[in-house]
Amino acid sequence: MNVKRTTRRGLGLGLLAAASVLPARKARAQGSFPNRPVTLIVPWPAGGATDRHLRVLAEATSKHLGQQIIIDNKPGASGTLGGATMAATARPDGYTLAQLPITMFRLPYMQKVSFDPKTDFSYVIHVTGYTFGTAVKADSPWKTWQEFLAYAKANPGKIRYSTPGAGTTLHITMEQVALQEGIKWTQVPFRGEAEATAALLGGHVEASASGAGLGPLVDAGEVRMLVMWTPERSPRFPTVPTLVETGQRIISTSPYGIAGPKGINPQVMKILHDAFKKGMEEPMHRKVLEELSQPFIYKDSEDYRKFAMEQIAEQQDLIQKLGLGAR
Numbered sequence: 001m002n003v004k005r006t007t008r009r010g011l012g013l014g015l016l017a018a019a020s021v022l023p024a025r026k027a028r029a030q031g032s033f034p035n036r037p038v039t040l041i042v043p044w045p046a047g048g049a050t051d052r053h054l055r056v057l058a059e060a061t062s063k064h065l066g067q068q069i070i071i072d073n074k075p076g077a078s079g080t081l082g083g084a085t086m087a088a089t090a091r092p093d094g095y096t097l098a099q100l101p102i103t104m105f106r107l108p109y110m111q112k113v114s115f116d117p118k119t120d121f122s123y124v125i126h127v128t129g130y131t132f133g134t135a136v137k138a139d140s141p142w143k144t145w146q147e148f149l150a151y152a153k154a155n156p157g158k159i160r161y162s163t164p165g166a167g168t169t170l171h172i173t174m175e176q177v178a179l180q181e182g183i184k185w186t187q188v189p190f191r192g193e194a195e196a197t198a199a200l201l202g203g204h205v206e207a208s209a210s211g212a213g214l215g216p217l218v219d220a221g222e223v224r225m226l227v228m229w230t231p232e233r234s235p236r237f238p239t240v241p242t243l244v245e246t247g248q249r250i251i252s253t254s255p256y257g258i259a260g261p262k263g264i265n266p267q268v269m270k271i272l273h274d275a276f277k278k279g280m281e282e283p284m285h286r287k288v289l290e291e292l293s294q295p296f297i298y299k300d301s302e303d304y305r306k307f308a309m310e311q312i313a314e315q316q317d318l319i320q321k322l323g324l325g326a327r
Helices: 002-031 049-065 081-089 103-109 145-154 169-181 193-201 212-219 266-281 283-291 301-322
Strands: 038-042 069-073 096-100 121-129 132-137 160-163 186-189 207-211 223-228 255-261 296-299
Touching: 038 049, 038 081, 049 069, 049 212, 049 266, 049 283, 081 096, 081 255, 096 121, 103 301, 121 266, 121 301, 132 145, 132 169, 132 193, 132 212, 145 169, 145 223, 160 169, 160 193, 169 186, 169 207, 169 301, 193 207, 193 212, 207 212, 212 223, 255 266, 255 301, 266 283, 266 296, 266 301, 296 301
Parallel strands: 038 069, 038 096, 160 186, 160 207
Antiparallel strands: 096 255, 121 255, 121 296, 132 207, 132 223
């Protein structure tokens, strides 16, 4: 009997000890994040401005995170394929993130999609916005934006312009201009900025709605920027007027940030946010933003989430006004 009591007593103490160890092990496991590389999905082809920016940010952030951030290019669906794939397949453990272009907030109102931007993402940090404009080949007959608009009005349907995808800010803004000016022109969508630029240089389109990544081609005398969509003139193109200056009541900056799938642990979110914030402040990151003529627009996780909800509502209203909603 004594032996049995001792055995039972020992077994009970052992179970109690094991139970007390489990929470501690769980806490240590959570606290050890990250213990392997993190994947950052770039929903655009390699070689474009966004890819260049996010590769630098990933490198700058890795040393603060303590693990390498690996870039995974998943172009397609106007920049929404990467985020949609993440939302559908990634575990909410913080090891898979994606850039969220503003198209993610807009496309659900243009067509049927597999994700809901209101509920399917954990908003980590807001980073920057694009510097966009409209460009033509340097040897084109249009020297100014006004000349270009006049031709487009007089020749309905003859102007084709390239974009990195239907539903992108580049597409939507050009259609806003068309609506204001009573113009009919044709969008030619591509998978990314590189393909859209190649179409312009090859003469397959008359114009391209693009970003500051065209800077080297402008410097080389191959491309002419006609107008910028920024609130004020871009330091990268100081002689190029803005849409506001030329009479259109449009400012288009297309902000973006980084998110993960819904349900990421708050502690893991804080680790990711803090590392990316330090990465954003690194000189190498600030330098690439300057080279791309993109602003530094930091928002923490909560402010980014609130901003996203505001953008979702605004984009829904805009799509309805332009008549581009799902039918």
